[in-house]
Amino acid sequence: MALTEEQKKLIQNFVSQPLFRQHGGLMTDLDGTIVLHQNGNFSIPPEVQAGLNKLYQSNCPIILNTIRFPLSIIKTFAAVLYPLAQKPIPVISLNGSQWGYILLGENQEYRFIEAGAQPLIPADIQSCIADVRLLVQQQVPNIAAFYYPRDWTKGEIIWTPAENKVAELAQSYPSASHVYSSSLAILENNLNAEEISMIFLLGKKDHLAATFLQRNFKDFYTTTGVNKLTGAHAFVNQLGRTLNQFIGAGDTPMDVFLQETGAVIKVGNLPLDFDCQAPILPVETVAELGEVFTPMAEACSVTNPSYQL
Structure with missing residues (x-):
């Protein structure tokens, strides 16, 4: 050009x-x-x-x-x-x-x-957790939450509700510092235990039941605004x-x-x-x-x- x-x-x-x-x-x-x-x-x-x-x-x-x-x-x-x-x-x-x-x-x-x-405030974390909970309840496939602590040395952490997906995610995302599976309660505790800069929510939201399609699911969660x-x-x-x-x-x-x-x-x-x-x-x-x-x-x-x- x-x-x-x-x-x-x-x-x-x-x-x-x-x-x-x-x-x-x-x-x-x-x-x-x-x-x-x-x-x-x-x-x-x-x-x-x-x-x-x-x-x-x-x-x-x-x-x-x-x-x-x-x-x-x-x-x-x-x-x-x-x-x-x-x-x-x-x-x-x-x-x-x-x-x-x-x-x-x-x-x-x-x-x-x-x-x-400008890390996430508790209300924004709770909003993300509520969305994850709904995706899990609706059995949406391939759910994963990527989160980034304010402590930059911790890098990228990936959570999945499916234990059998841990190895696959680790291979697909070599940039991740840690990939794990746990209950939603443990994820919530981890997110509330330190300041989090951003969360990225992965999941095939088009698999949601029709009653949930109008919900404003995000891909990227930062503090409001x-x-x-x-x-x-x-x-x-x-x-x-x-x-x-x-x-x-x-x-x-x-x-x-x-x-x-x-x-x-x-x-x-x-x-x-x-x-x-x-x-x-x-x-x-x-x-x-x-x-x-x-x-x-x-x-x-x-x-x-x-x-x-």
């Missing part, structure tokens, strides 16, 4: 604004946006790595805003992104529930330092920056932070299902996003940047 002159001008005009340099940057989703998924493997295409490298060299702030949990980001992408950034990487994780920095520790191991969080947009506001406000001075990049309806960024780069053809307040620059593939990053880097290069996050 070759950017049109109009598209290049849109980027250059936005990035060259003093407010962008003082209060903005790039906020980008990972999967499907800068990360390519092929045959079960995840990678950041060389074109995108080159573009990110130019942005980092020009001191443009880059914040990752992703559904992934911190340990997953560390294990999958830190070894690629940190050498490009050469400094702590700002991250909003778990659908806006937890944010902070990925950095390289003294022992040369990557770690996450939390800067803020928390999503990628609220997480974005919380983090950038904490940094003394403003979301509408950021360029946003994303690819799915979950990337709701795009609603309020000052410019939008949309990757792929999936409808966003929401309106954006800013112009949208569409790109067809993940690899083509690298071409957009190059004029961004050229426009935001400054001799005395105040871009440190």
Whole structure:
């Protein structure tokens, strides 16, 4: 894809604004946006790595805003992104529930330092438990609850009501730190025993009896109102920056932070299902996003940047 002159001008005009340099940057989703998924493997295409490298060299702030949990980001992408950034990487994780920095520790191991969080409140956990209970009662197949403690070192934990599904789930989700089966009461006790950032509920809800089809079953449970947009506001406000001075990049309806960024780069053809307040620059593939990053880097290069996050 070759950017049109109009598209290049849109980027250059936005990035060259003093407010962008003082209060903005790039906020980008990972999967499907800068990360390519092929045959079960995840990678950041060389074109995108080159573009990110130019942005980092020009001191443009880059914040990752992703559904992934911190340990997953560390294990999958830190070894690629940190050498490009050469400094702590700002991250909003778990659908806006937890944010902070990925950095390289003294022992040369990557770690996450939390800067803020919005964990589930007890009422939200009880709402999830009620939904799980109903799915179990209705004998919905392949029920599994994926949950993510605020203690990022615990990673991803998977619960299933079916003991015979434990080995299968462990094989299907090697990212999980622990897979177990228990009674629903034990699951409830575990969820209430510590702060939980997010729960993902897996189950074939189309198997529910007709009387339950209108119930608002969720896939992702965060504390009420928390999503990628609220997480974005919380983090950038904490940094003394403003979301509408950021360029946003994303690819799915979950990337709701795009609603309020000052410019939008949309990757792929999936409808966003929401309106954006800013112009949208569409790109067809993940690899083509690298071409957009190059004029961004050229426009935001400054001799005395105040871009440190």
